[in-house]
Amino acid sequence: MSGPKTTEPVLDVRNLTATFGDGELTAVNDVSFTVGSGEVLGLVGESGSGKSVTLRSIIRLVPASGDVSGEVRWQGQNILAMRDAELRGVRGGQISMIFQEPMSALNPVLPVFTQIEENLKAHTDLDGNGRRARARELMDMVGIPDAARRLKEFPHQFSGGMRQRVMIAIALASNPRLLLADEPTTALDVTIQDQILKLILDLRDELSMSVVLVTHDLGVVAATCDRMAVMYAGRIVETGTVSEVFAQPNHAYTRGLLGSVPHAGTERSRLLSIDGTPPPLDRIPPGCAFNPRCEFATDACRATVPPLQDLSPGRSVACFNRDSVVAAGSPV
Amino acid sequence: MTQDVLITAEDIGKHFPLPQGVVSRLSGRPAPAVHALNGVSFQLRRGETLGVVGESGCGKSTLARCLVRLHECDEGRILFEDQDISALSGTARRAFNRRVQMIFQDPFGSLNPRMKVRSILSEALSVHKMRPAADIPARIAELLDLVRLNPDAADRYPHEFSGGQRQRIGIARALAVEPEVLVADELVSALDVSVQAQVVNLLLDLQDKLHLTVVFVAHDLRLVRHISHRVAVMYLGKVVEIGPTEDLFSAPRHPYTKALLDAAPELDPTRRSRTVAARGELPSPINLPQGCLFHTRCPHALDRCRTERPALTPRSPDHEAACHLTEFGNPETTT
Amino acid sequence: MTDLAPPSERPRRLALPRPLILGGTILLLSIAVATFPTVFAPYEPDAFDYNALLQGPSMAHPMGTDNFGRDVLSRVIHAYTIDMQIAIFATIFPFFFGTIIGALVGYAGGIAETLFGRVVDAVITFPFLVLVIAIVSVLGPGLVNMYIAIGVVGWVFYARITAAEIKVQKRLDYADAGRAMGYTHMRIIFRHLLPNAITPAVVYWMTDMALAILLGSSLGYLGLGAQPPAAEWGVQIADGKNFMATAWWISVFPGVAIVLTGLGFSLTGDGLAELLRTKR
Numbered sequence: 001m002s003g004p005k006t007t008e009p010v011l012d013v014r015n016l017t018a019t020f021g022d023g024e025l026t027a028v029n030d031v032s033f034t035v036g037s038g039e040v041l042g043l044v045g046e047s048g049s050g051k052s053v054t055l056r057s058i059i060r061l062v063p064a065s066g067d068v069s070g071e072v073r074w075q076g077q078n079i080l081a082m083r084d085a086e087l088r089g090v091r092g093g094q095i096s097m098i099f100q101e102p103m104s105a106l107n108p109v110l111p112v113f114t115q116i117e118e119n120l121k122a123h124t125d126l127d128g129n130g131r132r133a134r135a136r137e138l139m140d141m142v143g144i145p146d147a148a149r150r151l152k153e154f155p156h157q158f159s160g161g162m163r164q165r166v167m168i169a170i171a172l173a174s175n176p177r178l179l180l181a182d183e184p185t186t187a188l189d190v191t192i193q194d195q196i197l198k199l200i201l202d203l204r205d206e207l208s209m210s211v212v213l214v215t216h217d218l219g220v221v222a223a224t225c226d227r228m229a230v231m232y233a234g235r236i237v238e239t240g241t242v243s244e245v246f247a248q249p250n251h252a253y254t255r256g257l258l259g260s261v262p263h264a265g266t267e268r269s270r271l272l273s274i275d276g277t278p279p280p281l282d283r284i285p286p287g288c289a290f291n292p293r294c295e296f297a298t299d300a301c302r303a304t305v306p307p308l309q310d311l312s313p314g315r316s317v318a319c320f321n322r323d324s325v326v327a328a329g330s331p332v
Numbered sequence: 333m334t335q336d337v338l339i340t341a342e343d344i345g346k347h348f349p350l351p352q353g354v355v356s357r358l359s360g361r362p363a364p365a366v367h368a369l370n371g372v373s374f375q376l377r378r379g380e381t382l383g384v385v386g387e388s389g390c391g392k393s394t395l396a397r398c399l400v401r402l403h404e405c406d407e408g409r410i411l412f413e414d415q416d417i418s419a420l421s422g423t424a425r426r427a428f429n430r431r432v433q434m435i436f437q438d439p440f441g442s443l444n445p446r447m448k449v450r451s452i453l454s455e456a457l458s459v460h461k462m463r464p465a466a467d468i469p470a471r472i473a474e475l476l477d478l479v480r481l482n483p484d485a486a487d488r489y490p491h492e493f494s495g496g497q498r499q500r501i502g503i504a505r506a507l508a509v510e511p512e513v514l515v516a517d518e519l520v521s522a523l524d525v526s527v528q529a530q531v532v533n534l535l536l537d538l539q540d541k542l543h544l545t546v547v548f549v550a551h552d553l554r555l556v557r558h559i560s561h562r563v564a565v566m567y568l569g570k571v572v573e574i575g576p577t578e579d580l581f582s583a584p585r586h587p588y589t590k591a592l593l594d595a596a597p598e599l600d601p602t603r604r605s606r607t608v609a610a611r612g613e614l615p616s617p618i619n620l621p622q623g624c625l626f627h628t629r630c631p632h633a634l635d636r637c638r639t640e641r642p643a644l645t646p647r648s649p650d651h652e653a654a655c656h657l658t659e660f661g662n663p664e665t666t667t
Numbered sequence: 668m669t670d671l672a673p674p675s676e677r678p679r680r681l682a683l684p685r686p687l688i689l690g691g692t693i694l695l696l697s698i699a700v701a702t703f704p705t706v707f708a709p710y711e712p713d714a715f716d717y718n719a720l721l722q723g724p725s726m727a728h729p730m731g732t733d734n735f736g737r738d739v740l741s742r743v744i745h746a747y748t749i750d751m752q753i754a755i756f757a758t759i760f761p762f763f764f765g766t767i768i769g770a771l772v773g774y775a776g777g778i779a780e781t782l783f784g785r786v787v788d789a790v791i792t793f794p795f796l797v798l799v800i801a802i803v804s805v806l807g808p809g810l811v812n813m814y815i816a817i818g819v820v821g822w823v824f825y826a827r828i829t830a831a832e833i834k835v836q837k838r839l840d841y842a843d844a845g846r847a848m849g850y851t852h853m854r855i856i857f858r859h860l861l862p863n864a865i866t867p868a869v870v871y872w873m874t875d876m877a878l879a880i881l882l883g884s885s886l887g888y889l890g891l892g893a894q895p896p897a898a899e900w901g902v903q904i905a906d907g908k909n910f911m912a913t914a915w916w917i918s919v920f921p922g923v924a925i926v927l928t929g930l931g932f933s934l935t936g937d938g939l940a941e942l943l944r945t946k947r
Contacts, residue, residue: 046524159613189387190551191610194595198608216525219554219597223604242601260529262558263599267577268536271558273529277494293526332599400847429849442840445945446862455858456848491946502844509848 009034010210011058011178012073018050018057019067025281027053027066029234032308035178040204040211042225042242044218044257046278050234051214055180058212059091074178093123096171100183102163106155106170113151116170123174138169141206143199161192165199172203179204181213185220197224218261222246227314230254233279233289236308240315246332250317252294252325259331272331288320296321296328338413338513338545339376339399339432345369345407346394346569350618366617368394370569370625371408373644376513381539381546383560383577385553385592389614391569393437396517396549400434401425430460433511437518439498443490449476449501450486456508475504478541479534496527500534507538515547520555532559553596557581562650565589568617568625571644575651585653585661588626624656632657687938693931700744701751710738712745712898721914731916733906739916743924745898750928753810753883753892754876757817762872764818765825766865772826773833773864774856783830790823799882800891808891817879824875825868832864866943873936877929884925900925 011034018028028050035041045051057068060080072079079090091097099105107115116135120126126134139147142165155163164184171179181200185193201224204211213225221228221242229239230251238251249255259272276293279285285292291301300306300320308318319325346369368391376382384392397403398410401417409416412428420428436442443452453472457463463471473483479500490498499519506514519535520528532555539546550556556563557577564574565586573586584590594609612629615621621628627637636656644652647662659665683691700707716736724731730739772783790798802816836842837860845855880900886892887901895902900921907917 046526161613189614190553191387191591191595192613194597194609195611197597198606201606217597218525219599222599222601223597246599246601257526258599260526261599262532262554264557264581267558268561270533270536271529273533274526275530277496277527278524397843402843402846426849429847434844434847436840436844438840442844444841444845444859444863447859455850459848459850459854489946505844505848 008037010037010074011035011212012071013054013058014071014073016054016057016068016070016072018053018062018069020063020065020281023067026234026284027281028057028068031070031231031234031236033229033236033239035210035212036227038204038208038210039227040201040213040225042221042228043212043214043231044216044221044228045231046216046257048233048278048281049231051216051231052182054231055097055182055212055214058180059095059097060087061091061097088122092119092171093174094176095178095180096174096176097180097182098164098167098171098184100186102160102167102187103155105167106163108155111152111154112158112166115166116151116173119170119173134173135169138172141172141203142166142169143195144169160188161195164188164192164196168196168199168203172207175207177209179209179211181211183214183216186215186217193220200224218258230257233284234281235289235305235318236316237290237319238317239308240311244315246330248326248330250311250322250326251290251319252296252321253290255325255328255331256293261332263332288318296324336378337375338378340411340414341372341374341376341395341399341408342411343371343373343408344395344398344405344410345371346391346398346403347406364618367620368569368617369398369405370620372566372569372571373408374564374571374574376545376547378512378545379543380561381548381559383556383563384547384549384566385551385556385563386566387551387592387614389568389617390566392549392551392566393517394569395566396434396515396547399513399515399547400432401428402434426460430509431511432513432515433506433509434515434517435499435502435506435519437522439495439502439522442502443498443505445490448487448489452490452501452505453486453508456505460509462509471508475508478507478538479504494527495523496531499523499531503531503534503538507542511544513545513547515549517549518551519548521550521552528555535559553592554599565592568615568620570625570654572626572655573651573653574644575648575653579648579651583648583661583663585647585651586626586655587630587632587657587660589653590661591629624654632660684938684941686934687942690931690934690936690938693927694935697747697751697928697931701747704745704748708738708741708744710741712742713737713896714741721910721917723914724916730920731914733903733914733917734910739903739920742898742903743900743920746900746903746921746924749810749893749897749899750880750883750925753813754879754928754932756814757879757883758821758872758875760814760818761821762825762868762875765822766829766861766868768822769826769829769868770833770856770861770864773830774837774852774860776834780830783826787823787827790820795820796882796885799886800889803886803891808894810893813883813886813892817882821875825871828867828871829861829864832867833860836860836864863945866940866945869943870936870940873932873939877932880925880928880932884921 014032016028016031019026031054043051043054053062056062058072060068062068068080113135116138117131120131120134135151136147139151144150144162144165158166185196188196197220200211215221225242227241228245229236232253238245238254245254249258256272256274260274262271274293279289287303288301288306291297298321306318306320308316310316347365347367349363349365352363372395384395386392394403398405404418409418417428450472453475454468457468457471472486476483476485481497481500520531523531538544548556548559560577562575563577563580564571567588573580573589584593591610610629615628623639624637624642627633634656642654642656644654647653714737719732719736721734722728722732728738730743732738772779798820799816802819803812806812806815842855842860845859883892884901887899888905893899893902903921904918910917
């Protein structure tokens with residue numbers, strides 16, 4: 001198992017903000033984080049937290065109506081300021097992305113080989129034979145048996161888990177340095193989810209990639225990620241290594257989220273739930289967005305947005321009452 | 333154990349025939365079908381929560397629908413208080429429908445979008461003549477309070493509520509007719525994590541208050557473990573293991589249960605494993621494997637497993653598993 | 668502790684869709700004219716004036732006169748009575764019976780649906796107009812026979828639309844929830860499914876009324892619908908066909924009335940579709 005690394009970050013996201021509809025809706029609000037080399041960062045949140053938009057904004061994959069500002073530093077360059085030609089080299093090249101619904105992310109009328117080959121053509125200098133050999137190699141790497149035959153098949157001939165493997169093979173075709181994974185296992189059954197997550201970890205080790213994994217499932221974070229960033233209503237509210245955050249959540253939302261998930265020892269007891277629902281983007285409460293649902297909220301929380309403060313390198317929290325939250329202890 | 337049994341499923345089967353062309357219909361071969369349930373047997377005891385867990389295609393939703401007679405079983409029978417439910421008709425059927433209620437998964441599809449909450453609830457009350465017309469408004473307020481919704485919710489349409497609130501309306505509708513059994517099919521799987529916990533807490537409270545018997549169908553092992561007294565694990569339309577929750581989770585006696593538990597991510601970052609819990613994928617429910625349904629993925633499969641389908645047999649008190657390896661997972665024999 | 672999170676507080680929309688306002692205005696005016704034609708018409712519709720034959724539009728006769736000296740404007744106005752009647756009576760029965768049959772067929776599925784499919788195939792094999800003309804020819808010309816002919820054929824389209832929509836709706840959980848509640852099939856079909864499934868049929872109904880006016884006019888033109896000297900747009904257009912080159916106004920103004928009324932129905936249909944859209 002490779003733990004968190006403290007080397008120079010490969011990806012440095014600074015003050016990322018994404019708005020839609022002429023600035024009316026703010027999906028991502030002043031988000032900053034870094035991803036170290038070979039590190040798996042979990043972006044955790046519920047619906048409307050902005051975790052997926054954040055991920056997509058990294059490679060400017062947001063709808064045309066969206067407006068992204070801030071900085072995404074990648075190998076000394078700001079992706080958000082790149083010209084389209086440069087961006088194309090990075091997207092699907094050094095940075096690849098996989099999605100929640102492999103069926104809609106794959107082209108249904110093209111055989112799998114053509115779709116892998118497309119990426120190889122765009123990002124490598126291999127000739128026809130080389131591409132065929134590489135495609136077979138990739139299929140083996142992601143654990144699809146009988147690669148030669150299956151390359152000729154179409155996406156609908158694959159099961160959900162196998163489709164996700166195909167998508168990973170396509171993403172890996174260009175030897176990416178960073179893999180962006182948007183809820184890659186949410187649509188899969190638990191035994192298949194287990195296979196895919198472990199595949200991603202194995203590939204991370206083998207290819208020394210970094211991974212940003214977006215998920216709503218804290219169990220997935222606990223099982224796969226080195227560090228995590230918790231998002232709520234478009235902002236990061238807490239970051240840290242996974243073991244730090246689980247052992248001692250500093251933000252009331254993180255604590256509530258951990259307590260909402262049943263675990264060994266809580267059988268048939270009341271869960272530490274959070275009242276209310278996550279706010280829709282057009283009705284984010286003033287002050288700390290979490291204050292109406294927070295048992296620790298004070299007047300300060302209703303008036304001002306708490307800044308994300310560093311506690312130690314890589315560990316930060318945005319909460320005025322973190323002392324009371326820490327005192328309340330971790331629910332897990 | 334002297335708990336009285338409310339529902340008994342005896343070897344029930346359910347098959348959905350696939351559409352087929354004229355030629356194959358004339359060929360006389362048996363029609364291809366999705367084998368959703370393949371001999372499911374269990375007992376539901378009064379006052380308990382029975383968790384039914386499994387992955388997609390294991391037949392758990394079909395089972396839930398058979399229990400409330402949204403589907404008729406093709407084989408076997410379901411007894412409700414010793415009465416075969418498929419034989420019920422007229423008043424007896426309506427009484428059964430009242431006493432065994434279902435709550436659905438989809439918070440957006442399970443409420444009629446053109447009816448206000450008040451009409452949804454009052455319809456249930458008046459069709460089953462639960463209250464005289466004059467008492468209905470008071471009862472509606474009571475029901476909304478029971479599921480912790482504001483009284484003004486009555487005059488709103490379903491689309492004005494969040495997913496979690498809609499699931500509560502669904503629960504209120506089921507409770508309106510004062511049922512004894514609630515069959516909850518993936519009750520919270522469409523909800524956000526923080527909202528899931530609210531609904532789970534509500535269900536536990538209601539069960540205490542109203543002495544309900546609950547069948548909790550879900551794919552989420554953590555939830556099932558949290559909520560159930562006993563758990564039935566399903567694979568390809570069969571119960572492969574059934575037993576008391578603690579016993580089953582601490583000492584699973586079927587290799588599939590073990591794989592399922594190993595695959596489910598723990599909420600504990602210190603207990604990580606890098607070994608894959610179960611290799612391979614679910615076989616097609618159209619062409620079922622011979623022998624044990626799990627043998628194609630089972631790391632312990634014997635020759636016998638490929639030819640002979642194991643039946644549920646007792647392992648420890650109240651705990652049964654369908655596996656030829658009778659000593660599998662037995663905590664007393666350290667194999 | 669109750670759930671204090673307010674249900675979404677979008678202001679209740681009172682504003683009607685714009686097409687509905689425009690279309691509704693046209694239709695209301697049309698109905699007013701159809702109900703009280705004498706209030707609006709300057710002359711009697713069949714008053715002959717042999718001193719003013721084939722006169723072009725003027726102050727006295729804004730739409731001119733025809734070959735019998737009848738005031739075209741007055742005839743167009745009086746024709747509203749018949750043509751609006753055609754729009755309503757030719758479609759209301761198909762709408763009513765078609766949606767009911769469609770709802771039952773869509774819910775039942777199986778053999779009922781297969782048989783219904785055959786009926787639909789049989790009907791849509793023939794062009795609608797040809798089929799109606801054939802039936803009217805057997806029954807004899809006249810308005811009532813025309814209603815019967817259109818009704819015999821027209822319900823199929825409503826039934827088909829409704830059956831398709833019911834099939835979608837019956838798969839949703841609220842239908843199963845009703846069944847699990849022990850509600851009767853009739854209650855589930857007509858109280859739960861139909862209100863959610865009827866919008867396409869209502870929208871089609873509006874278009875169909877526009878089509879019915881066209882069809883009524885076509886049959887009037889062919890001499891199979893309203894009979895001369897009745898003031899009906901199709902009959903009027905037929906009357907004017909020999910004078911097209913010299914007295915275009917005899918045919919053109921009834922034509923404009925047809926287009927305007929058709930537009931009213933279509934806009935209303937669009938507006939209704941928006942208004943009735945299910946909120947989820």
